[in-house]
Amino acid sequence: MRRAVLILLPYTWLAALFLVPFLIVIKISLSDTALAIPPYTPTLDLTQGWEGIRTWWAGLDFENFVFLTEDDLYWKAYLSSLKIAVISTLITLSIGYPIAYGMARAPEEWRPTLMMLVILPFWTSFLIRVYAWKAILSKEGFLNQILLATGLIDDPLIILNTNTAVYIGIVYTYLPFMILPLYAALEKLDGALLEAAEDLGCSRLSAFWLVTVPLSKQGIIAGCFLVFIPVVGEFVIPALLGGSETLMIGKVLWEEFFSNRDWPVASAVAVILLAILIIPIVLFLKNEEKQREAEG
């Protein structure tokens, strides 16, 4: 009895506030825009009984999805979000791996401090960390001041409001998400395995590729998903650091909703975004489950 309550309470909460909302998004993506409150039609009128449900059902169609395929803004935004997410995940991995590796190889008494140094930015406001780059990358910003003062450049670099700034912002804010799972995997790695590989004639580099990398695979997978999936739908970074050339679907969805007030189209954009992300999300969840089982 008590067990049932324990299961049902969080389950019901998640069903009501996570699963049901998705069904509503799908429903509204099939509706039409209207000048009304709420701004879409048809709305379900249960007071009319079956007749109400029938007229509501008849009013649903795939018009918004057809619209999304006709206007090339949308598919360009999806493609460009995916491209930005892939590239920034790879950059984050290549920066995060040496850091996590260095942490895992550091003397044991350093590790808690190093760990805390990674966690601190992770706890610090995302918005503020993105904002910090605005002052650094702007035309009169910190970076240009240093480069001009040292004579490395003669004219200020234009970085803010370009895709470069978006990449810098993404790599910066998501780096802790990459480092933490990598560190967790690398820390468990038995140093004796590397010594064995070297004794058996491996060079240090090939021991790294043949032993360290495969054994940290789960950390690499977890880290890449933790960066890739949210970045595809990222809004704050392109909105603050990107420019007119930056096309990302999270921003398109936001504008569709808040500026154009076109809820059905915004919902259709969200449904397709979810359809694109569902495979990586399921893979991520499977990887987590596998890791939990390995630990438990």
Add this chain to the structure above:
Amino acid sequence: MRRVSWFNLTSLTFGFAFLYLPMVVLVVYSFNSNKLVTVWAGFSTKWYGELFRNEAFLDAAWVTLRVALLSSTMATVLGTMAAYVLVRGGKFFGRTLFSGTLYAPLVMPDVILGLSLLLLFISIGLDRGMVTIVLAHTTFAMSYVAVVVSSRLVSFDRALEEAALDLGCTPLDAFRSVTLPIIAPAVISGWLLGFTLSLDDLVIASFTSGPSSTTLPIKIFSAVRLGVSPEINALSSILIGIVTVGVLTFSISSKRAIMKRMREENRAET
């Protein structure tokens, strides 16, 4: 002790410099007296003064704080229950779906979560305001709490709980007197994580807030969208300061607790 190789030392130095320099720059420039944020004109704390006279920011900060307290507390209760059920509950109908929906918000883009919750609130006729933000934040924060708590539940010895049950504890007693004290550090970090995530959230709050309930991130975002502002630098520095003090205190006190437990265990063994 192994020597730290040059390669590792270099990657650590550059890595942490990259993580910290932007924040240091932000804090330093918050003491700049110039209205033009990037041009240094001397030390001043005037922007902090301006900030504390800005009613709109103070109101938003108060809303944000209440939302964060409420949602992180609810998320901790629900998330701990969910983690306990998943780790200790054995098999039950819909377990895979349950764990999937529990962990999915960790990676789900905020715009999707925000939009879907808003459409839910509209269709059940719930007015947007503090209540809706609290409900939304509780939902995504409970995932984080569940992750943190379940990793602790997985790693501790189940025999302790079984011993308590064998010695005549009811399951609830066993949970209260054995399980809870052991997982307490994880529950507290889960609460803190939920709290900071709620303080920080812009996207979900923008979708689910009403005109009467603007949170601090919404205010910050609309202020910085067009450019940098010295007041926001001051506000950011305060928030960075609070987080730094919080994380330091928490990690030092949990380290002390671990040392104390280890000493006690040593004493018990001898």
